[in-house]
Amino acid sequence: MAIATKTDIQAQMAASRRRQFVVSWLWKGLAILILLGFSVMILFPAVWMISTSLKTNAQLYSYPPTWIPTPAVWANYAKAWKHVDFTRYTLNTVGYALAAVVGALISNSLVAYGFARLRFPGRDIMFGLLLSTMMIPGMVTMIPQYILFSKLHWAGTYLPLIVPSFFGSAFYTFLLRQFYMGIPQEYSEAARIDGANEFWIWYRVIVPLAKAPMATVALFAFETAWNDYVGPVLYLTKPELYTVQVGLSMFRATSDINWQYIMAASVVVLIPTVLLFSIFQRYFVEGAAVSGIKG
Numbered sequence: 001m002a003i004a005t006k007t008d009i010q011a012q013m014a015a016s017r018r019r020q021f022v023v024s025w026l027w028k029g030l031a032i033l034i035l036l037g038f039s040v041m042i043l044f045p046a047v048w049m050i051s052t053s054l055k056t057n058a059q060l061y062s063y064p065p066t067w068i069p070t071p072a073v074w075a076n077y078a079k080a081w082k083h084v085d086f087t088r089y090t091l092n093t094v095g096y097a098l099a100a101v102v103g104a105l106i107s108n109s110l111v112a113y114g115f116a117r118l119r120f121p122g123r124d125i126m127f128g129l130l131l132s133t134m135m136i137p138g139m140v141t142m143i144p145q146y147i148l149f150s151k152l153h154w155a156g157t158y159l160p161l162i163v164p165s166f167f168g169s170a171f172y173t174f175l176l177r178q179f180y181m182g183i184p185q186e187y188s189e190a191a192r193i194d195g196a197n198e199f200w201i202w203y204r205v206i207v208p209l210a211k212a213p214m215a216t217v218a219l220f221a222f223e224t225a226w227n228d229y230v231g232p233v234l235y236l237t238k239p240e241l242y243t244v245q246v247g248l249s250m251f252r253a254t255s256d257i258n259w260q261y262i263m264a265a266s267v268v269v270l271i272p273t274v275l276l277f278s279i280f281q282r283y284f285v286e287g288a289a290v291s292g293i294k295g
Contacts, residue, residue, distance in 0.1 A: 046270075053077070053264035060259055073260070080251070080264040088240060089247035096158055096232075096243060097225035103165030104172055104221035105214060111168045112176035113202045117188060127177075134170045138230075146234060160235045161228070165221065172217045179213040180206060215283035223273050244269050 052060065054072040081087075115127050149160040183206060191201045207214070229245040236242055242250070251265050277284065 049263045050267055052259055053080075053267050055260050057258075057260070076260045076264040077268065080261040081268065083261060083265075084247050084251050085239075086244065086247055086265070086268070089242050089244045092241060093226060093243040093245075096161055097222045099158070099162045100165040100225040101218045101221045103162060104169065104217055107166050107168040108172035108217060109176055109207065109210070109214065110202065112173045112180055113198075113206060115173070116177045116180035117185075117201075117206070118198065130170050131174060142230075142234070149235065155235055156237045156241075157235070158241070161225075161231050165225075172220065175217060176210065176213050179210055183209055212283045215280050219276060219280055219284055222276060226273055 051067055051069060053076055054069040054074065055066060055076075056069070056073055059066045059069055115123060115130075145160070145164075146155075149155055152159075154160050154163075187205050187209075188201050191205050196204070227245060228243070229249065232241075232243045232246045233249075236246065248265055248269055252262055
């Protein structure tokens with residue numbers, strides 16, 4: 001009787017484990033289906049843009065819509081690139097974006113080091129004031145900034161676009177500060193015993209340990225500069241100084257609604273940021289995770 005009872009208990013436990021396994025996989029399958037649905041919704045515009053960029057005029061307005069162009073007109077990309085001076089615009093944007101990245105890395109890492117590793121009166125209050133600037137819309141400061149840069153005779157140059165990046169950003173400073181606070185103080189104390197000053201500690205101790213968040217800041221700064229449209233439109237007055245976003249806007253205004261060329265140009269403009277994120281994805285995820293950023 002005891003053996004039979006033990007066997008029954010083992011059978012019930014096995015059946016319970018099977019039910020738990022089935023329920024677990026059902027929930028996982030449901031979660032995967034939901035995520036796939038959201039992924040399709042998010043990727044649909046990009047897929048449609050790529051599909052449209054490869055169509056002929058007849059396929060653009062066909063009904064039902066043509067999802068896979070046959071044949072694919074790859075010449076649309078060459079025609080779109082030659083329609084306006086995208087080569088010059090790309091070089092301009094790369095130079096502007098790299099300068100903005102350098103400014104963001106230097107300024108924000110130094111400010112974040114001060115807030116995270118140094119003790120001085122009013123530090124927390126000043127940091128709170130810095131974070132409060134994130135609640136100020138950019139459109140509010142646009143006119144005062146334009147008046148300031150105009151009085152400095154910077155309008156018509158890249159200075160209004162590049163110089164502000166050397167004065168820090170509340171978001172980038174917060175991101176780096178969160179990481180710096182997790183670095184043990186023993187590293188800095190050991191460097192001070194060896195006679196190092198704060199700048200040397202920042203440059204030789206902290207920065208080498210902060211590759212992931214620094215890469216995250218660099219990626220954010222590059223993407224912001226690459227996709228910036230309002231700033232270049234506002235300050236750049238000469239066509240030879242235009243960036244890709246301004247060139248893309250000009251393209252839409254002069255292409256007589258040739259959507260295949262507009263979409264081809266948009267795909268080309270999108271490629272650099274996608275490639276950068278794909279290459280530095282590991283650093284981006286690691287930097288966001290250790291800095292406390294979610295979602």
